[in-house]
Amino acid sequence: MREIPVQNVIDAVAAMCIKANTELPDDVRAKFEQAMAEETSDSAREVLRQLLENADLARDTKLPLCQDCGLAVFFVEVGDDVRVVGGNLREAINEGVRKGYADGFLRKSACHPLTRANTGDGTPAIIHFDMVPGDRLKLVYMAKGGGSENMSRVTMLSPAQGWEGIKKFVVERVAEAGPNPCPPTVIGIGVGGTFDHAAKIAKQSLMRRLDDTHPDPDIAAREKELEDALNALGIGPMGLGGNTTVLGVKITMEPCHLASLPLAVNVQCHSQRHEEVEL
């Protein structure tokens, strides 16, 4: 059994929190540049220009890209033949968040749901654990902002509604969200599983690169169909009009109950901040 000192986890998590919040991922930057070249609307180009300038500034000054440094969300894959020594893995991740959010001058946005009292250190993180074969520990972090998360929805469709029902719900949700979630957005879609699982896989979909293609050609085609439909809404960057309403649509589909068609739409802002590390 391979052993990983707990401090390695803490340090890796802290570094991911800071990097994800201050450096725009290269695939997102490439999409901004592509959209700048293709947009015909002046206001759309101006917003994209500001977002690229913002990204350069954040990289050079180490200021966060956005003041909302998100709730810290993790997808963790733990191999059967690896264990963390010297401490508990969950606590190590939370300790890494505390360190990263403090050292990086990141905003701590976790609070009590009713009293709204801030927990003060960005924790607790939302952590999804998965057991996998092998001796590796993979940590994926996303900074999930509240403005876009609030525009997300889970619904239980009837099986008869099928793909058309899914498409209608997604299009109407993005139209209703309009300028609120900082478009151009990335849309993570979970189809199948259960009420809770659909939401989880929708969020997990947001971890994919924007320039990838789904390995299943049928799902890849549906992602393209939805992306075209959403861009045809004309909402554009910041809701000021244009052809770039979404930067990408990512679908994860899994089997569900005979009676069900769970659907989750997780909206992510244009910064699409995430990082991963394998220890």
Added chain:
Amino acid sequence: MAQYILNTPLTDADVKKLKAGDVVFLNGTIYSARDAAHKKLMELLDAGKDLPFDLKGAAIYYVGPSPAPPGRPIGAAGPTTSYRMDTYAPRLHSLGLKATIGKGKRSDEVKAAMREHTGVYFGATGGAGALLSNSITESTVIAFDELGPEAIRAMKVKDFPLLVINDCSGGELYVKPRLDTAG
């Protein structure tokens, strides 16, 4: 689309000339307040007490900045989504508030209040928190320090770049989504 340089406090004349789509560079002092701070402001008003800043001609920025690193007056400071403050904005406009700054749609009640009391809603670029912080030269917490990122700050701004989203005569800049062509 016109461009204006305006100073706070804003007057009715300042607001009346603005049309949706105009670009404004704002100078002077603006106040940060978001969800929890607004709730506390309402409690002060209900109790008949003074607010921590003068509402007359004021501009409220819906922002919860990230902490200031050494050598900077403030951290990243982009707008938060405005609709959550829609419950509170009409009352504040009726008491002299002239402008709110945020991102995203406003309710019909807020738009009506801006028509009635000559108010304006400005949009700042969502997510451009690092860039916008460059227009903030000073920041001082003036109330509700216990709210951390949600405390009320007096912020001095220099050429703060804004777009008029809703003007005081009912004009709105946001596009209507084209559901008919989205298939």
